[in-house]
Amino acid sequence: xxxxxxxxxxxxxxxxxxxxxxxxxxxxxxxxxxxxxxxxxxxxxxxxxxxxxxxxxxxxxxxxxxxxxxxxxxxxxxxxxxxxxxxxxxxxxxxxxxxxxxxxxxxxxxxxxxxxxxxxxxxxxxxxxxxxxxxxxxxxxxxxxxxxxxxxxxxxxxxxxxxxxxxxxxxxxxxxxxxxxxxxxxxxxxxxxxxx
Numbered sequence: 001x002x003x004x005x006x007x008x009x010x011x012x013x014x015x016x017x018x019x020x021x022x023x024x025x026x027x028x029x030x031x032x033x034x035x036x037x038x039x040x041x042x043x044x045x046x047x048x049x050x051x052x053x054x055x056x057x058x059x060x061x062x063x064x065x066x067x068x069x070x071x072x073x074x075x076x077x078x079x080x081x082x083x084x085x086x087x088x089x090x091x092x093x094x095x096x097x098x099x100x101x102x103x104x105x106x107x108x109x110x111x112x113x114x115x116x117x118x119x120x121x122x123x124x125x126x127x128x129x130x131x132x133x134x135x136x137x138x139x140x141x142x143x144x145x146x147x148x149x150x151x152x153x154x155x156x157x158x159x160x161x162x163x164x165x166x167x168x169x170x171x172x173x174x175x176x177x178x179x180x181x182x183x184x185x186x187x188x189x190x191x192x193x194x195x196x
Contacts, residue, residue, distance in 0.1 A: 033097045033104045036122040037192045042086040044108060048097065049078035057098040058083075063091045075099070085110050107181060109193040117186040118143060125196050129173025131182065136165045140186040147172070150179040 031050035038045055048056060053076045060069040060083065068088070073079055085093075085108075093108040119137030126132055133145060140163075147156040147170065155175060160168070172180065183193040 031097075031099055031101050031104070032125075033106060034124065034196060035095060035106050035108055035194045036124075037120055038082060040084075042088075042110075043082050043084050046081045046083060046095065046097070047078075048073075048075060048081075050075060050099065050101070051077065052100065053077055054100050059096040059098070061094045061096070062089070063093070065094075068093070106195045107193060109183070109190045111189050118184065118191045121184040121192040123182040123192070123194055123196060126169065129171065129175070131170045131172065131180070131196060133168045133170065133182070133184070134165075135160075135167075135184070138163050138165065138186075142186075143191075144183075144185040146183045146185075148181040148183070149175075149177050150181075152181075155180070 031048065031052075033049075034047045036045045036047060037043075046058060050056075054074070056073045056075045056079075058069070058071040058073065058081070059067055062068050069083070071081075073081060083095075088110060090111045091109075093110055095106045095108060097104045097106070117138065117140035118135060120135070121143075122134050124132050124134075135143065141161065143160045145156075145158050145160060145168075146154055149155050155172070155177065156170065179195060181193065181195045184191045
């Protein structure tokens with residue numbers, strides 16, 4: 001039985017200068033895409049940046065590999081676009097981003113149960129091999145942070161007990177690993193899971 005799912009998509013205009021800190025190779029036109037959480041627990045932002053303008057296709061598939069959303073965006077060197085998972089069944093989703101340079105696949109572990117302990121958890125890539133975790137509004141007694149390689153093997157795991165809002169930088173430059181998956185859990189629930 002095929003279910004019809006409607007995702008509310010809101011366009012947000014973003015100045016290209018927002019992406020100046022990303023690790024882009026302007027000569028080759030390398031694109032980057034990251035999924036981040038928002039203040040709304042069921043909404044994920046797709047942050048896309050590229051040195052080149054062009055059409056970008058976004059396809060979201062559920063854990064049964066069924067397409068639940070197809071979207072096309074004309075990118076003028078980058079955009080941020082929210083995707084609302086409200087009403088979607090809890091589970092793992094793949095977000096496939098296709099542009100002129102190729103395809104990028106990102107993973108989302110979505111839980112339709114609201115985790116109030118952490119208002120926002122996001123990761124971003126800094127310089128080569130370094131990544132930043134930013135927690136906003138953390139009231140949980142313990143937050144679990146796990147980092148996995150492309151084979152799903154844990155390369156780092158820790159429990160943070162600091163409350164409030166803070167950032168933490170992870171230096172994984174010695175691993176020389178690509179396609180790392182970062183996961184934050186609070187109260188046994190996944191708050192955010194992104195692949196960088």
